[in-house]
Amino acid sequence: MASRQPIWGIDVGQVSLKAIKLQAAGDKVEMLGFDHIEHSQILSQAETDATEIAKKSIATFASRNELSGSKIVVSVPGQQTLTRFTKMPPVEAKKIPDMVQYEASQQIPFDMDEVVWDYQVFTEKEGVEVEVGIFAIRKELIRNYLSMFTSQGVEPFMVQTGPMASYNVARFELSQPENETYVLLEMGAIATDLIVMEGNRIWSRTVQIGGNRFTEALVSAFKIPFAKAEKLKRSAATSKYARQIFQAMRPVFADLVSEVQRSIGYYTSTHREAHITRIIGMGNAFKLPGLQKFLQQNVQMKVDKFPGFTRLVEVNNPKKAEFEENFLSLGVCYGLALQGLELAAVTSNLLPMEIRKTLLWQKKQPWFVASAACLALAAGSIWIGNVMASGEIQEGLGGAEAGPPPRVASVNDAMSILSSPGAATPVQRAQQVTAAAKFLKTEYGKYTSGSKDAGTLGELAKFPENNKYVPIILDVIHRAYAEATSPDLKSVKTPQEYKRVADRIEREKRDEVWIDKLAMDYHTDPGTLLVKVEGEVVKRGRPGWAIRITGITTKENAPTWIEENLSRPLLELGCKPGTGIYFDVVSLGKIRPREKTVRTADGDLGLGGGTEGGGDGGRRGGGQAQRRGGRSPEMQPPRRGGRAGPGTDVSRGPTARRGTGGLADLEEELRNKDPLTKESISQDFMFDLDIIVRKEEVPKDRIPERYKEKTEEPAKPGTPVRKP
Numbered sequence: 001m002a003s004r005q006p007i008w009g010i011d012v013g014q015v016s017l018k019a020i021k022l023q024a025a026g027d028k029v030e031m032l033g034f035d036h037i038e039h040s041q042i043l044s045q046a047e048t049d050a051t052e053i054a055k056k057s058i059a060t061f062a063s064r065n066e067l068s069g070s071k072i073v074v075s076v077p078g079q080q081t082l083t084r085f086t087k088m089p090p091v092e093a094k095k096i097p098d099m100v101q102y103e104a105s106q107q108i109p110f111d112m113d114e115v116v117w118d119y120q121v122f123t124e125k126e127g128v129e130v131e132v133g134i135f136a137i138r139k140e141l142i143r144n145y146l147s148m149f150t151s152q153g154v155e156p157f158m159v160q161t162g163p164m165a166s167y168n169v170a171r172f173e174l175s176q177p178e179n180e181t182y183v184l185l186e187m188g189a190i191a192t193d194l195i196v197m198e199g200n201r202i203w204s205r206t207v208q209i210g211g212n213r214f215t216e217a218l219v220s221a222f223k224i225p226f227a228k229a230e231k232l233k234r235s236a237a238t239s240k241y242a243r244q245i246f247q248a249m250r251p252v253f254a255d256l257v258s259e260v261q262r263s264i265g266y267y268t269s270t271h272r273e274a275h276i277t278r279i280i281g282m283g284n285a286f287k288l289p290g291l292q293k294f295l296q297q298n299v300q301m302k303v304d305k306f307p308g309f310t311r312l313v314e315v316n317n318p319k320k321a322e323f324e325e326n327f328l329s330l331g332v333c334y335g336l337a338l339q340g341l342e343l344a345a346v347t348s349n350l351l352p353m354e355i356r357k358t359l360l361w362q363k364k365q366p367w368f369v370a371s372a373a374c375l376a377l378a379a380g381s382i383w384i385g386n387v388m389a390s391g392e393i394q395e396g397l398g399g400a401e402a403g404p405p406p407r408v409a410s411v412n413d414a415m416s417i418l419s420s421p422g423a424a425t426p427v428q429r430a431q432q433v434t435a436a437a438k439f440l441k442t443e444y445g446k447y448t449s450g451s452k453d454a455g456t457l458g459e460l461a462k463f464p465e466n467n468k469y470v471p472i473i474l475d476v477i478h479r480a481y482a483e484a485t486s487p488d489l490k491s492v493k494t495p496q497e498y499k500r501v502a503d504r505i506e507r508e509k510r511d512e513v514w515i516d517k518l519a520m521d522y523h524t525d526p527g528t529l530l531v532k533v534e535g536e537v538v539k540r541g542r543p544g545w546a547i548r549i550t551g552i553t554t555k556e557n558a559p560t561w562i563e564e565n566l567s568r569p570l571l572e573l574g575c576k577p578g579t580g581i582y583f584d585v586v587s588l589g590k591i592r593p594r595e596k597t598v599r600t601a602d603g604d605l606g607l608g609g610g611t612e613g614g615g616d617g618g619r620r621g622g623g624q625a626q627r628r629g630g631r632s633p634e635m636q637p638p639r640r641g642g643r644a645g646p647g648t649d650v651s652r653g654p655t656a657r658r659g660t661g662g663l664a665d666l667e668e669e670l671r672n673k674d675p676l677t678k679e680s681i682s683q684d685f686m687f688d689l690d691i692i693v694r695k696e697e698v699p700k701d702r703i704p705e706r707y708k709e710k711t712e713e714p715a716k717p718g719t720p721v722r723k724p
Helices: 050-063 093-107 139-150 162-173 211-222 226-234 242-270 291-299 320-325 331-340 353-389 393-397 411-419 426-450 452-461 465-484 495-504 558-573 660-672 705-711
Strands: 007-012 016-025 028-038 071-076 082-088 115-123 130-138 158-161 181-187 192-198 201-207 276-282 302-305 312-314 513-523 544-553 582-593 597-599 605-607 618-620 685-694
Touching: 007 050, 007 162, 007 331, 016 050, 016 331, 028 050, 028 320, 050 139, 071 139, 071 162, 071 331, 082 093, 082 201, 093 115, 093 130, 093 465, 093 513, 115 139, 130 139, 158 162, 158 331, 162 181, 162 192, 162 201, 162 331, 181 242, 192 242, 201 242, 211 226, 211 242, 226 242, 242 276, 242 291, 276 291, 291 302, 411 426, 465 513, 465 544, 465 558, 513 558, 544 558, 558 582, 558 685
Parallel strands: 007 071, 028 312, 071 158, 181 276, 276 302
Antiparallel strands: 007 016, 016 028, 082 130, 115 130, 181 192, 192 201, 513 544, 544 685, 582 618, 582 685, 597 605
């Protein structure tokens, strides 16, 4: 149900501040206020502190608009945030938060304590596939950004990214056929947010081309100052030099088309069922003459400007002309206000947790006041009873009748009654307090029984206790892989040293193994997720982690070598006493020729062919080979790793920026050869290790010899020593 409280959505862009005040009105929204304030200078071109310029615009907004009684939602630019989209296996809804928590820790390239992050789950109505959007921003950035508002007395209660706000307004306003996919282009001053809308799914990226690039092209072509070039750009449609202006900006048009084509190509390659039929432009930069036509001719699909706000009802808008002139740039602030009204599809919130807690505490304060009012009411009832019993009722009533009880319509009304006694008689005052207390009690019941904020408060109070064991598990895995690697390779520190070892030892003779992918999933019964039992029943009902590792080795006798040099150390290192966990099962699953891989321009790994091989069972306890690994759809690996040789990054080398032919040659080379040594990888093997880790201390009969000396009690005098 939509919130009835008015919401201000505020978007501080590079050129201006845009704000809109909305209130829900059935299936539409009413516009109660609008403001558009151009900065004294474009922020990216400011000769003085850009933050101070933005603060002045916010102060101007706050001084000429009524903010009391309204909530405020603000945006952060897409280029300042990190956005990742990932597919999840079909699992129970209650498991998704833990899975997303782990995925976020892998996707976000900062310490989790340094960022504010949130996520959104996207599901198709009739499908089982789940996609999750993860949104993050560094705490330092968001705190500095919010301080611009709070220093001017503007207190946001919600923060959303610009691209998701644009998506929200498009979902609210546009009618999209079920089998068609749209692309939104929200063009700002320094960047363009590209958002793909496919059913309930979404994908976005920020293209570093915005209105300023077109202005800079005019500066370069006509040798004029930036401010003059900006005016020329804005008046290009009516200028007698329109043709020359367009020709000067044409290279930037071409760059934008290239980025749009690249993004659409990437999305359709990963979502082959997508049918993109339309591009919709937003932002004032989309007014540039010739841009719409140029895009349509080169992308070969329909390109339209955003049609307008058809579900918006204007109420007494004195700035109607300014509103209509700038409506293309109002999508973000409109989407922000929709989210505040609980009418948005994406509801993630990047407001720092400490501010959320403060707001929730402030929201709960009326309920504590209500409790005090109820106590006061009880005391007042006793007092009135005593007055009546003593025969002094008329004196106590003040000689006046009480009259009807007051009407209480909102929390503000109730708080006003409780804080302002006025000149009421005792009985009138009792009626006022009773009415206010009853209203607050009713609202409190709504808050505690079904409020979204109550659930949020509960979630904020939770601490992911299981996460503290993850570093221990990963440490065991990496130590086991290190033990399996030969000393010659472990001592390597530079690519040159690695090449010298490679020249000395044939590839298939090297004791070398590395991790390509790793997936980890906590479950109350991890054996049901991962291991297919053959011959022996895995103990059920004990919580822990199911882990799938996909590894690569150069060894020619891979199955035997992996069992002896990797599986056994994993079991031994993973059964160290005192860690709170132990490795219960290590099972060697599929072994097959190494798949030909190459990292794409977007950082995703494209997989080529590869045949499945057999497995050599697994290890549990004393190391008996008793199981083969089985793959559950819940254990699709979320992360990709790999080795390109010590100190080498094949995705960011200079060669990766060649033209199309050079990139194709590089990809073909990487598909068949080691990127460092140029050796053929056709004899390498890929393998799966399925691991069950229990969340409990290792049983005494499972403690390996390497740890027994530290845990067993010393032998009593006269007791014979048992030889191994």
